Amino acid sequence: MKKNIAEIIDVSNEIYDKGLVSGKSGNISARFGNVVAITPTLKSLSKLCEEDIVLVDMEGNVLTKGKPSSEVNMHLEIYKKRSDVNAIVHTHSPYATGFAFSNKNLKRLEGFGPIVTPYLQSIDYEKPGSDELAKSASEGLGNEDVLILKNHGVICVSDSLKEAMLLAVFVEETAKTQFITFMLNSAEDID
Ligand SMILES: [Zn+2]
Numbered sequence: 786m787k788k789n790i791a792e793i794i795d796v797s798n799e800i801y802d803k804g805l806v807s808g809k810s811g812n813i814s815a816r817f818g819n820v821v822a823i824t825p826t827l828k829s830l831s832k833l834c835e836e837d838i839v840l841v842d843m844e845g846n847v848l849t850k851g852k853p854s855s856e857v858n859m860h861l862e863i864y865k866k867r868s869d870v871n872a873i874v875h876t877h878s879p880y881a882t883g884f885a886f887s888n889k890n891l892k893r894l895e896g897f898g899p900i901v902t903p904y905l906q907s908i909d910y911e912k913p914g915s916d917e918l919a920k921s922a923s924e925g926l927g928n929e930d931v932l933i934l935k936n937h938g939v940i941c942v943s944d945s946l947k948e949a950m951l952l953a954v955f956v957e958e959t960a961k962t963q964f965i966t967f968m969l970n971s972a973e974d975i976d
Pocket residue numbers: 811875876877913937938
C-alpha cells in the first residue's frame with residue numbers, strides 16, 4: 786500500500802507540474818481491492834505527503850485520518866460500476882475545460898483507439914461534490930475512458946494510475962490542437 790500511495794503522490798505532482806490542475810483543484814484515486822486511496826479535500830495536489838492520502842471503503846467510510854476529496858462519491862460510484870477501472874484522474878485542465886464550458890464538442894483524434902463515435906462523451910452540469918454528479922458521471926461514463934463534465938472539467942479512468950494520467954495529458958493536448966485549429970480556421974488570411 787505504501788508504494789501505491791507513493792504513486793498517487795507522484796501522479797499528483799506530475800499533473801500539477803504539467804498544468805492540468807491548479808490551486809487546490811483536481812483529485813485522483815486508486816482502488817486496491819475494497820479500499821480506495823484518494824487525494825484530500827482543500828489541499829493542492831502539488832505538495833502532498835503520505836499522511837495526506839485518505840483511505841475509504843466502498844461505502845465511503847473514512848479509514849484513516851483526514852478528509853477525502855469532495856468528489857469521493859463520484860470516484861466510488863465509478864468503481865462500483867466499472868470492475869475494470871482501478872484509477873481515476875479528475876482535472877480542470879484549461880483547454881479541455883474550455884471546451885466543457887463552450888458549445889463545442891471535443892472530437893476524438895487519433896490516439897484514442899478505434900473511433901466509433903466522433904466526439905468524447907459528456908454529461909450536463911451537476912453541482913461539484915453532489916450526489917447528482919456522482920450518479921450522472923458514473924452512468925454517463927458507460928464503457929468510455931474519458932468523460933467531459935459540462936461547465937466543470939474532465940474525468941479519465943484506467944486500470945492503472947499511470948495510464949489514467951497519460952489519458953488526461955492526451956485529452957488536454959487534443960483539446961489544445963482543436964482550439965488551435967478553430968483559431969486558424971477563423972483567422973482571416975493575410976497574404
Ligand atoms: Zn472538479
